[in-house]
Amino acid sequence: MSTLRAMWQAVLLQVALSRRNPEHALILLIAPLQTTTMLALTVTAHRPDVVVNAVVAPGLIGLWVAALDHAGRIVPEDRWAGRFSPMIAAPVPLGPVVAGRVTMVVLVGAAAFAESWTVAALGFGKVVTVADPALLVLAIAVTCLATVGTATLLSAVLVVSRAREVLQNSLGYPFYILGGILVPVAALPGWLHPLSRAVFLSWSADLLRGAVRGEAHGWAWSVAAILGLGTAAMAAGLWLTRRYVDQARREGTVGFA
Template identity: 50%
Template sequence: MNALRVIAAAFRLQLAITRRSPGHLLILLTSPLFSVIFLSLVVSGQRSGTLVNGVLAPGLIGLWLMSLDLAASIIEEERWAGRMELLVASLTPVSLVVFGRIGVVILAGALTFLESWLVAVVGFGADVPLERPGVFAVAILATCFAMAGTATLLAAVFIKSRALHVFQNALTYPFYILGGVLVPVALLPGWLEPISRVIFLSWSADLLRGSMSGDLPEAWPAWLAMTVGLGAAALVAGVLLINRIIDQSRETAHVGHS
């Protein structure tokens, strides 16, 4: 089956599931609370240039939390619904199904950026800058793609795990710091930068921040390329790993943890 057809079919499946059980979108209810917290800090601090950080952080945190939630639950949902056995028995690439389903929720999760902007403008009366709207829109799409690719890789890692919540908790706050979600990577200790630059969030956060403030270097396309490239690398690794696990399941006729 054509890869795009598989992804499109998975996309439609997740749309139908989300309409009936929108649990993965609960972050849209909690994200405004993050916005209130971060914006309260930056507004009361009255430091120039920090408003953009307070607006972007809730959106990036919301997308990352959504990615972790999907990565940990999507295979379990397939098992619980009785679809996993059918997928393994068919010739359908399970990895593409995972990516297509994740993509739907990640795109919907991009609304967290709009929510954060509304909280800043309506709730705090802030004048939120957006100097390069075109670059910002492209950066949002690149971030969503990288999120979906990374979530696909995490889903592959989580398939055999019995301690999902332990891994989920370990992948939250360290990534907020290393990814420069609230504090730019340039302000972190120098020895952390090589680690941060392996995480796509560090590039996408700088790109989004610069497109809003207008402080973009001429090399910003390289930031975009790094965001997309790291997301694509994670996606390829996730696809290969899921395919390997599914091949093993077909050989052993077993889709459980052991």
């Protein structure tokens, strides 16, 4: 079976599992509430210049939550449900299977972008017009790809960690700050800028806001940075997943929950 076919079958598997576990779509309930909160703050503060930030942020938060929370539980849930052993026995590497399932989870999280725009228009009468629609679509697409790569890495890191829940709980808000989601990177202290630029979300946030406002100067470099960071994360995630599988086989712990 080819890698692409294995990933497609993994997507279908995740669709079937998500139908039985509606909590995978909880982010779609959270995003409208986040949008409402952020827009309420901007409206009461009479800051129409940051309405775009309040609309873009929930979409990026939705992607990160999908990557960190739901995608990070894929392998541990497989072990608990008894699916891990047959997956290890299959003649397909586990890495592409995890990546395919992560893709489905991330696509669900991406729907938060549409929700935030809808809440702004219907709930607050703020119709956010997009200056460069083609660039916005491209920005969301490359952001989703980078999220898939990062989620694959997070899934591998969390499954080998002895403090999975602690890591999941601690990797939320720090990345909202470093990723320039809540406030632009330019507003952060200078010493944080190098750290922020190592997080693909910071490039995505700037690119999305620039596409909406028509100020995305040097967008090609931002797209390259997002794809580069996402590709590096994917490669590291596949490598770490393979190492984990090899170790489980060698130590005879494949069937242990």
